[in-house]
Amino acid sequence: MANFSKNSMDDELNLVDLKDDDDFLEEPSTYAIATAGDEEQEDSVLDFSQLKLIENPVEEQSSNALPQTLDDCLGYLKELPLLQPNGDQSQPETIAEMVNSVLPLPSAESERSSNHHDLQPIKKKTIHKSAFGNLGHTVRPGCISLYKKYDIVYAVPEGRWWLLDPLTSWVKGYSNVSLDTDLIKTEDNQVLIVRIIEGQVGLITIQGVHHLLDVGTHVFNSGTVQFLGAVTYAAKQYFNHGPYHYLNVPRGSNAKVWVEVVGGDGVKSLVPRLIKEGEHFIKSTFFRFEGLVKVSDEYIGHHSIHILNVVKGQVAKANCDNLPRLYGEGQHIIESPNFSYEGTEIISPDNLCISHGTITILQIPRGKIALAWNRNEPVLLDKPGLYEFNSNNFHFVDFCDASERKIELGSKKVLQVYTGEVGITYDKGHLKVLTNGRHVIDSSTHLFERFLSTKQRSIRLITYGASHKIAKSTKKKGWEADLQDDADFLVCETKDLVKVGVRADVFYSIVDPEKCIQTLNTDELEDLVRETAVATLTNIIRSTALNQIAQSSQVSASPSSQDVIVADVTAAGEDDEENTGDEQAAAISYFFDRAHDEFMNKLHEDFVTRYGVDIANIRMESFKIMDNELASEIAQNCLVTAHTENQLSNLQGQNLIATQKEKTAADCENIKAGAEAKSLATLADAENKRRIDAAKAEAEALKVQTITAAKAEADAILLKAKAEAEAIRLKAAAEAERAKLLSQTELGQQQSLFEIYADMVKASNEGVNKVVYMDPSVNRDSPFTMGSLDGLNRDLHSLSKLGMIAEEKKQDA
Numbered sequence: 001m002a003n004f005s006k007n008s009m010d011d012e013l014n015l016v017d018l019k020d021d022d023d024f025l026e027e028p029s030t031y032a033i034a035t036a037g038d039e040e041q042e043d044s045v046l047d048f049s050q051l052k053l054i055e056n057p058v059e060e061q062s063s064n065a066l067p068q069t070l071d072d073c074l075g076y077l078k079e080l081p082l083l084q085p086n087g088d089q090s091q092p093e094t095i096a097e098m099v100n101s102v103l104p105l106p107s108a109e110s111e112r113s114s115n116h117h118d119l120q121p122i123k124k125k126t127i128h129k130s131a132f133g134n135l136g137h138t139v140r141p142g143c144i145s146l147y148k149k150y151d152i153v154y155a156v157p158e159g160r161w162w163l164l165d166p167l168t169s170w171v172k173g174y175s176n177v178s179l180d181t182d183l184i185k186t187e188d189n190q191v192l193i194v195r196i197i198e199g200q201v202g203l204i205t206i207q208g209v210h211h212l213l214d215v216g217t218h219v220f221n222s223g224t225v226q227f228l229g230a231v232t233y234a235a236k237q238y239f240n241h242g243p244y245h246y247l248n249v250p251r252g253s254n255a256k257v258w259v260e261v262v263g264g265d266g267v268k269s270l271v272p273r274l275i276k277e278g279e280h281f282i283k284s285t286f287f288r289f290e291g292l293v294k295v296s297d298e299y300i301g302h303h304s305i306h307i308l309n310v311v312k313g314q315v316a317k318a319n320c321d322n323l324p325r326l327y328g329e330g331q332h333i334i335e336s337p338n339f340s341y342e343g344t345e346i347i348s349p350d351n352l353c354i355s356h357g358t359i360t361i362l363q364i365p366r367g368k369i370a371l372a373w374n375r376n377e378p379v380l381l382d383k384p385g386l387y388e389f390n391s392n393n394f395h396f397v398d399f400c401d402a403s404e405r406k407i408e409l410g411s412k413k414v415l416q417v418y419t420g421e422v423g424i425t426y427d428k429g430h431l432k433v434l435t436n437g438r439h440v441i442d443s444s445t446h447l448f449e450r451f452l453s454t455k456q457r458s459i460r461l462i463t464y465g466a467s468h469k470i471a472k473s474t475k476k477k478g479w480e481a482d483l484q485d486d487a488d489f490l491v492c493e494t495k496d497l498v499k500v501g502v503r504a505d506v507f508y509s510i511v512d513p514e515k516c517i518q519t520l521n522t523d524e525l526e527d528l529v530r531e532t533a534v535a536t537l538t539n540i541i542r543s544t545a546l547n548q549i550a551q552s553s554q555v556s557a558s559p560s561s562q563d564v565i566v567a568d569v570t571a572a573g574e575d576d577e578e579n580t581g582d583e584q585a586a587a588i589s590y591f592f593d594r595a596h597d598e599f600m601n602k603l604h605e606d607f608v609t610r611y612g613v614d615i616a617n618i619r620m621e622s623f624k625i626m627d628n629e630l631a632s633e634i635a636q637n638c639l640v641t642a643h644t645e646n647q648l649s650n651l652q653g654q655n656l657i658a659t660q661k662e663k664t665a666a667d668c669e670n671i672k673a674g675a676e677a678k679s680l681a682t683l684a685d686a687e688n689k690r691r692i693d694a695a696k697a698e699a700e701a702l703k704v705q706t707i708t709a710a711k712a713e714a715d716a717i718l719l720k721a722k723a724e725a726e727a728i729r730l731k732a733a734a735e736a737e738r739a740k741l742l743s744q745t746e747l748g749q750q751q752s753l754f755e756i757y758a759d760m761v762k763a764s765n766e767g768v769n770k771v772v773y774m775d776p777s778v779n780r781d782s783p784f785t786m787g788s789l790d791g792l793n794r795d796l797h798s799l800s801k802l803g804m805i806a807e808e809k810k811q812d813a
Contacts, residue, residue, distance in 0.1 A: 144179065198215055314346055368401065537618075
């Protein structure tokens with residue numbers, strides 16, 4: 001066992017203790033600790049090879065170090081001393097010769113020197129003779145026949161034999177005895193012929209001395225030999241014949257035996273021994289075989305020899321010399337008469353404690369705390385790692401989760417107080433309230449009572465009957481109240497003695513735990529708040545008439561109107577913009593406002609001052625008239641109002657629907673118009689761009705076309721002008737010729753003028769869609785009148801005058 005100094009143990013121990021750890025370390029030799037720092041890996045923390053109380057196999061104590069043979073034992077034999085056969089079954093005459101001889105018996109000295117097969121038999125005088133012809137006794141091949149004289153037995157092999165002495169006779173039943181038989185013996189056991197086949201050994205006694213027969217045919221005629229049988233080697237792993245022992249240990253097994261050995265001081269002793277595989281021979285009257293064991297067995301025990309085969313992941317528990325011992329994985333050889341095996345223990349994350357006698361090994365994972373006693377002092381171990389102890393002063397109790405709120409062992413207590421609660425303790429009878437956090441207590445007079453919640457809670461204001469109070473005071477189990485649908489209504493009487501029910505909840509919390517605990521029993525706090533709140537609310541309703549309860553600030557047809565008020569006393573000084581800003585909110589009952597304010601004014605400050613309890617809020621959900629007849633009458637009266645409000649609500653709804661439809665339609669038109677305008681603008685822009693591009697292209701093409709056309713037109717005009725000039729010349733010449741010809745006659749002149757006039761009229765009437773008839777006699781000067789012959793003559797005359805004048809002027813010139 002390794003020793004550790006106090007300082008090193010202080011560094012490695014992590015005990016949740018308010019006292020100095022030196023008291024715990026007064027006996028540092030009683031335990032060892034295998035822990036790891038934060039920088040080490042988790043697997044090294046739980047390395048059982050670091051533990052010194054778990055013994056590892058010693059090379060010098062391996063199975064090879066044990067004597068596993070019979071070489072050093074008294075009576076050891078390299079092989080069994082077997083008597084050699086003295087007859088040959090294939091030669092019957094040799095067997096008959098042995099029967100007819102005096103055979104010397106083997107002595108102990110000859111057996112030790114293995115010279116017993118060299119002893120020469122002494123032939124006796126025989127009486128039988130060979131017969132001639134068909135006379136005499138016939139012995140078949142492979143057989144012998146026995147005869148006797150003076151009770152001495154003789155044998156004859158195959159052939160024909162005469163017995164010449166009248167005192168001789170053939171032994172009845174032993175004529176032509178086949179030699180193909182394992183055993184031939186006479187009734188008086190004078191002649192004994194034994195055949196031992198391959199793989200067997202014969203067991204006989206000669207004058208009471210045990211002997212073994214080898215393979216072959218053995219002939220005895222002394223009458224002192226007893227054949228006990230034959231044993232097949234392969235059929236038995238162990239057999240003995242007197243002091244001779246044969247042991248054949250199969251592979252994978254050991255034989256448990258007792259042998260006689262001579263010690264170093266020359267003293268003989270009988271010791272246990274485990275014999276390894278193979279054939280073993282010994283001649284000893286002290287040798288004893290107790291069975292076979294498998295070498296792979298978990299435990300092999302043979303008196304003072306013990307072999308432990310501990311597999312990986314286990315430890316073996318044993319007691320050696322009245323001390324507890326733990327053995328690690330591997331093979332352990334222990335030779336001790338004071339040893340007892342107690343089984344194995346699995347090393348796994350689930351097996352956190354290995355205990356054996358005074359040895360305790362603790363495997364503390366993260367998140368676990370070990371509770372133990374050391375010298376009657378409570379000890380809490382929470383640092384992950386392996387702890388080993390070997391002391392009767394140490395006693396392990398249990399493991400607990402590090403997350404448990406209360407860990408207690410003796411006078412040591414670890415408390416975890418969560419946010420929203422306090423811990424109630426009494427130190428020497430004085431109240432001490434623990435705030436949230438982790439608290440360690442190491443005093444037997446500092447007692448923990450319970451945790452007390454300081455969170456806000458709500459209770460329904462209900463008036464319980466006497467049976468409920470009695471059942472609760474006696475803590476009677478299985479009591480259940482028969483609650484109806486209206487059971488959660490607080491029934492009160494109004495000023496005009498009308499019973500009404502109010503469904504209300506009160507919210508409260510403990511703000512001064514110390515005052516609350518010192519003033520009242522916290523188990524009865526809920527009843528106190530409920531009863532006080534019920535009494536206060538009952539008085540408020542009793543001072544109010546029914547019509548005052550039903551009065552409201554406005555009449556609203558909104559179906560979402562609810563008579564619910566939730567007010568918080570802590571928000572009394574804040575702005576009410578959230579309550580008044582929404583015009584669609586439900587109307588707030590004047591009574592609920594007044595009841596809430598009056599209730600809070602009466603109880604809030606009083607409970608905080610007296611009990612340290614904050615009455616934070618009262619919430620009244622619903623109101624009901626408990627008198628059914630009165631409720632029905634009021635309901636009938638309210639039908640008209642409800643119907644009116646319903647119609648008003650419907651009209652308002654229809655108005656809103658119609659308005660919304662028109663507004664929606666207008667919005668749709670606006671959206672549609674805007675979309676169309678945007679679409680048209682986009683199309684116009686695209687069209688303008690297209691036209692500009694087309695105009696540019698057309699202008700360019702027109703430019704080229706104009707230049708080309710201008711050139712072509714100029715050429716055409718020139719050609720046309722030339723052609724027209726030529727045509728005019730020709731026409732003029734023709735006209736002159738025609739005029740000359742026509743002027744030669746009066747009719748020709750008149751015809752020419754008439755054609756000119758007709759062409760003029762025709763040209764002037766082109767494009768005229770309507771014809772107005774005008775009498776030439778009425779208006780002769782109108783341009784719309786048809787020309788007459790008179791007018792035509794005048795015109796021709798005028799023209800002729802003009803022609804004559806022009807001719808005269810030409811001649812004058």
